[in-house]
Amino acid sequence: MIEKVKEQMYNPLADPAELQKEMRETVLKISREKDFKNTIKKRADAYRERYKNDNGEYYLVKGDTYFFLNRARSISEGYNAKQLFPAVIYYSSRILPLSLIQTAYYLPLIFAVLTCIIIFFLAAKLFDYWAGFFAGFILAVHPIFLDAASLGYADTQIMNVFFSALIVWLFVLVIDSDKRNKQIIYGLLLLVSVYLFKLTWANYHYILFIIGASLIAYLIFKQIKSKSSKKWILISAEIIGAVILGLYFLATNAIETILLKLGFKTAFYYPDGLAYVQELDSLTLTVFISKIDAFLLLISIFGAAYSIYTIWKKPNLKPVFLVLWFVILCVLSFFADRLLYFLILPVSILAAYFLSLVFQYIIKFPKIIHLRTPRKILEPIAAVILILIISVSVSAEIKKSSQGLSHRLMDDSIADISKTILIKTKGDAVVNAWWDLGYLYSYYARRKVIADGGSMDHPNVYWFAKALTEKNEAKAVKILKMIDCDKARNKLMPANCSIPDSVVIISDHMIKRNPVVLKTAGWDFRLAELYEKIKDLNSVDAIEIIKEKYPSEDADEIYNNMMQYSEELPESKITIATKECTKKDNSVLCGSLTLDLNQSKLLYGVNDEYSFKYITEDEIIENDAGSDKIIFIYYEGPRIRYAAVDSDFANSLLVRLYFLEARDLKHFELLDKAFYAYAKKIKAFWVKWNISEKQSLNKTAVELNKTSNKEE
Template identity: 25%
Template sequence: MKAEKIKPLIIITVLFLLAFAIRAEAYNIGGVPKDSKQFYKDQNGLPYFSEMDSYYNYRLTMNYLHKGILGDTKVNGQNWDLHSYYPPGRPVDYPPLIVYVTSFVYRLVNMFGDYPLTVVAYWIGAIIGSLCVIPAYLFTRKISNDYGGVVAAIIIGFTPVYVSHTYAGFFDTDMFNVILPLLFIWFFMESISADNLKRRLAFILAAIISILLFSMAWVGYIFYVAVIGVFIIVYFLLKHFMGVERKIYKSRVEWLVNQRELSMFLLLIIIGGLLFGLLKGFPALIGSISQLVSGVQLQATAQTTNYPNVYVSVSELQVPTFTEGNPFLPNQASVLGGVGGLLPFLCGLLGVGVLIWRIRSLEAPRVEMKKAKVKRAGKKSKFIKYQQDIPNVEEKKREYLSYLSLICAWLLLTGYAVTKGFRFVSLFAIPLGISAGIFTGYFVEYLKDNLKSTTSIAIVAFIAGILIIYPFKVSVIAKILAGIIAIALILSIKNEKFRATSMMILVTLAIVSAPISGAHALTSSVVPGTDDGMWNSLTWIKNNTSKDTVVMSWWDFGYLFAVAADRPVTFDGGSQNTPRAFWIGKALLTDNESLSLGILTMLSTSGDMAYNTLDNYTNNTSLSVKILTETLGVPKDEAREIMMKKYKLTAEQADNVLRYSHPDKKKPFVLILSSDMLGKAAWWSYFGSWNFDKKEGEHYAYYTSLAASKPEVADGNVTRIVTVNDPSGLVGVLIEKKANETNATIVVVGANGTSEKIKPHRLMLIEGNQLVKNEIVDKNSPFGLLVVGSEGSYMTVIMDKKLEDSMFTKLFLLGGFNQTSFKLLHQEPGVLVWTRA
């Protein structure tokens, strides 16, 4: 008895340690070469955060610890962020749970030592993310068994999307997105099945606390209240059509009291709504409900202007395909891969079938009773005997029906959420994992009870052995060998009970092998989101520029800029879907340096005021953009004349716009250009080239060589150098040097192995930091080519022709060649810092 009581505790401990160990593997930053790891660590030897939202959460936590508020200050009683979206900043309307929890843990651990906030923030996501295996196991174990609980815990806790947002170094609110919903629904289901009123009230109160906490972590918390509401509807519909519990009640009150699902839901709504209203205000509660009805809680991608929607460039908001690549393996590109592979998905679907089968099997006694003939006095019918073997038949049917209704409603709603973006696959994996656990629990019990022959046991062991090792990168022979070893292990066990248990363990491992291996592969290839080059550049800005200097770049690193440079930024993850995406993209893409400088001056000094003011006069965003594009690059007097004569603005209107587009007192700014922006060019060029009439942009891209190359072939007086510019190896550059002449061509390899040489539109050659060639080669070619030679090695960059004269190319790739509007302030590996000349 004692062993039975301690077994769940042991399983929970092992599950948590496994989940945490895999997440902790990210600390080793396995995606970085050994000789470069130090470049990706801070001065204390801790790897930088893996994702930029982490720095926003870190800064809010610092504010809370030092100032007692999340913002930099308060404006009209509201928390206000002066570092973000400058000017004028923006309100800190952000779920605060991550700040509160991290601050509490920080203060707690510092009672026993001296731990920087970065250390606490680095590890807390991995700890909280790993905790979800506990409710997943306990929840599923109750309706299934230990095997089912383990499977549910692993599928849910090791879901690729969830692991990728909760490993060490990923400090974001996603850590709460599984544990709190699981606790909420688990406690609610326990309130239904509790055997007395006191326990029911305790569990419903625990459910309410869980959802209130979740409301402080994600604005979409109301989604899970909707899941319970749909569950209730589905439950009563199935109950009616399946004829479960046709009991006659004396009154409606008695009926309501006996409908625990409904009564507990009413308590949840009444008490939970009252507490939420008292804590956050009833308007906030009404707002949550209205947002749920309007369907914007799951994915806020609404665009209220004619500017391009930047959310289309965010990978986790892309709608996933159902399957991609090997369906048996986890990935972050499809629904199947996102839940851990085909096997967990199929088991999840089969779990629904198991619950239906269990309900139907409990109806067998009723059928038997109808067919039974009258027996002699003193004899019991077969049904009565069977009924004694299964006590509380109606109660069990009700329990199974509750779980069936819940799983169906949960899968349906989270399945809909997946159609709004890949990030919601982790929501879908929760009910799928529970359902897979239910199936596994009954499946392994069935195998134990029905597989007795040596042959059948050997077949199961062989298949399980192959499935266990299948996700790992081994040969077919190794997989077959694993199956043979599994057979040998099983058949070597003479004790029938131990053999059955071993077979059940093998089957369980076969189902969860892919999620575990996928999670480990993910965390063992982590690369931090920044490096010393960027951090040192930002530290230089912090120490060498005035406090009112504005940091400008593409949005991805905005949160990092605000933390490390301690300067306001114009564009970050909280303002990515704004008109600034177009204007920053335009400043990077244009070949007009005065226009680029004018855009950056406007944004850093007056923010959105110029185009917002102009929109009020034109009522036409496309026209407003056209006017500003034509005038931002010219002096103020000339711009005024264009606005009045060409576009018929009044003198007052033109002056009002010019106050913001050509400010007299300009704010100092720095423009940060970094190597990562080469890979992001397809997006910043897309938004920067936006056509407001056609509602579309153009993607332009850079294709950099994968590594530096040295001369490899000497043929007479000709030296050849080959670079590879595409991971597939099908695109590269051939450089031929003869005496003082250097020529280069783009090489495209066809599927049949033949190669085609394409002359570049323009060839730019840099030798020893000097631009020695910059000439048009083939005016009809769609690609330009940059060749950079340094210390006997060569790097190449193939680019779309449109990027050849872009300001990004001039400032980052050519080091400011042939422009006079910007001057270089500071340089680090992979990072250049520019300002107004």
């Protein structure tokens, strides 16, 4: 029955209004069936099973988690992880009665609980008990924090948030302690925490920058409020110190990640894969407010405003730091989505501060109107009311962020394909797969991958995209051989390079993301090289520079292309329909499409004929009707699926591997495939190097690129 609903979800050629109507009717019909609840339960159980390994343990979520799991496993094999988080996973698994992957699965929850406890004590130290209570609750239920604390999300995000909270708490304890011994102890713990944070995240010094900025701001404000005749000399010295501190952090890589979206940055003029990473996306004001939650953001601003009022009355380092912590992260979060994980800490504390003030007013209100109500009754009632308001406010965003399991990259399909690669290939084999699943194949297949989440801007990503969009098989093989020989950085490829085993992996996950592949493959190296030089010049000066660099090229055309450059992805060239096909006698019905096998015609409705390729286990039946799209009808086990592909992209390597399974290719052979329900549809192919080729294998990367551009 679930399939019946899914069938109505999308037809690449149908009218959206009609689809919605059909889907509503299907849902109503299904909900009336007697075994509806049992069917839903069975489907849900089957869905969950796809995210468990053979031992019944849940896979980790997202891709980077397997980088740390791989490092943790390497410790057990005698290697040095050189990072804190993998060591925590490994040594925790030695202490706890859990396997390595189970330990990694539950660790985010443990650090989340510890972070909430720290925030409770921090807010209580800054204000009062109720501020601590509300701060801990706000943090615990906030969607951003819940994402970082998700079971199986064994990434450094939650540890980064944990150490940020811990360092701030220890910093407050140091400046608030009136005894020298306590200050020394807290100071030493603070230094240890900073060092551990350094082992966790490269940009750990962001919190030190905020602490330093707050110290300078506090000293400047204190001097302004003082009556000393030398105050302006001291203020000037402190401003100079602030400038030096800022320049230092700009000179290091502390703010490099934060500012990625501000410039046109590439690695060796290759596509910047970081531009496709959602957590590094810049935010609009509307999205920012939505993610933080409008109500919590508003009351945190009220809390910050009241803190500024207290600072004006009496300078104090703690509220100065808190306000700057909030303001600096608010500003920086617009440039990188991932910084919201850190912003939620001061938001929780300042919002809790305001709520604690409201709470105190509610408690005092009965006395104002001369009512005798016991404080023991008023306090829990007021607390419950405020908690309910917070819960209602964040509930919509929690529901939105928890819908589906799209972030679960790992499933049984990847595990099975990886197992095949592990068994059938040699230890030095190379896996050619898109970078976002690189860590997963590296962990489960134990083979080298051409790119992963740590090398998404490596030239291999560009060249792999180039190979996948290539229509000439021989050229695609040359590119793959160049990648697998690890000579992608514009160096000559040795003719005698021989990789024992090479595997190319294609999946529906990649097919659905084909605009990203197209964007990467269509990279313009001239644009990347010249953009920084001419982006601020007028057209005349810019064109002169282009002419000097490329005298034989059309400078005006290059300039116009550069000015029209967009970070938007191109339109998709492949659309897989969720609706399945059914075969009746000599006809195949795919929604509104009808394939007549006797006449070899595919009709949409009555008169509109489409080009098609019908792929069975034994043969490929096709007909070119001259349409702008070609309909691929193919089998996934017993199911018949179909997809619409732009005709100018139908002969690309990506399409011929996924839909035709390399049957019309000489250099590729199907190794294995997996197409479970509720999991990725993955196909792995051998790359056969030993077939004689007419062209020399010694072409450089630049020559291949030029040839490809001319042919296109």
